[in-house]
Amino acid sequence: MAEVIWGLATSHVPSIGAAMDNHKTEDAYWKPLFDGYAPARAWMAEHTPDVAIIVYNDHANAIDLAMMPTFAIGTADEYQVADEGWGPRNVPVVKGAPELSRHLLGSLVDDGFDMTVCQELEVDHGLTVPLSVYCPEPGDEWPCAVVPLLVNVIQYPQPTAARCLALGEALGKAIRSFPENIKVAVFGTGGMSHQLAGARAGLINEDFDRMFLKAIETDPESLAALSREDYVREAGSEGIEMIMWLIMRGALGSEISRVHDTYHVPASNTAAALALFENVAAKTTA
């Protein structure tokens, strides 16, 4: 049976990808962030998954305002890298895992999560930057297949944090019931606190971020109990992306250990973090 071996929470700020693409990771501005990633990258390189399920949001690229699915899943053989308005990132095409996608879809719908199905999907920085955080130099192809799982975080009403945690729990169950012996990693992306527009543009709330970074491991229910208004007020209009971390957290289950985390301000207009958790339950059954 398939198992979730680890979960990675990471910001997906486009400039983090641009810093890698343009070889600026040793610049004074970016070096502290990338130095913070190093222990997690080294550990992940020793614990490679067959498939990564990447929970993210599209940013006006594959999904436009004509139709805005609250939750969606990609079921394609491959996903092209989007031109977001300044040319596509020069990274490999993203290979899908359609059999796993179809299995997850069936299981989630049976459990009451009525996912939108994407048979064609261009993936933007929300998905490719976290892949680069995991694997900075993929060469000609990424080291694992990918199942994209999309969440509407840009148009109110977004799903509640509680619903995201519940989706994660159903996702974990769905992964564990897949009959092939494959290793799966789950990525929760976005955050941390940031607000791009309005008079509060440039907002950073380190106290809230630090609380969230701790509670995502020890007390995700407390984070699921926060309202959308709480997230926007405390973490900014785009900080609500952090609800996507709860999907990753729900999929991991209760027996986890923290491998590494790092927190840095700023990555352009954003507080950026990474947190990596090992599924201890999967380790003992392997």
Next chain:
Amino acid sequence: MPAPTTPKVPGTYIFDVADNGRAYALNRMLGSFKDPRNREMFSADEAAYCDAYKLNPEQKEAILQRDWNRMLDLGGSIFYVFKLAVMDKKSMQDLGGIFTGMTTEEFVAALKAGGRHFG
């Protein structure tokens, strides 16, 4: 029971379905810039491009004048507005300065100092 309403948070745009409705043409046009041919067509004749996407006079004026705050006030989504900013070679830090009445340098410095804090 009344329908749930979008929260109000001071100094913050919370883009919602009502904004989507009133700014649909504006955001649709801005979203079209993901296609390089559309970027070229817009640059060749901005006003005609706005007309082709049926922008109303307020929306068109905000675009032609690059009135970034007004684009947001009219219901523009920052992820759509940003595509025009990039065509103008503006960064999210440039926009941050404009939204907060700072120079780009001041805005970048505020972020480097740990960001802006509220309440």
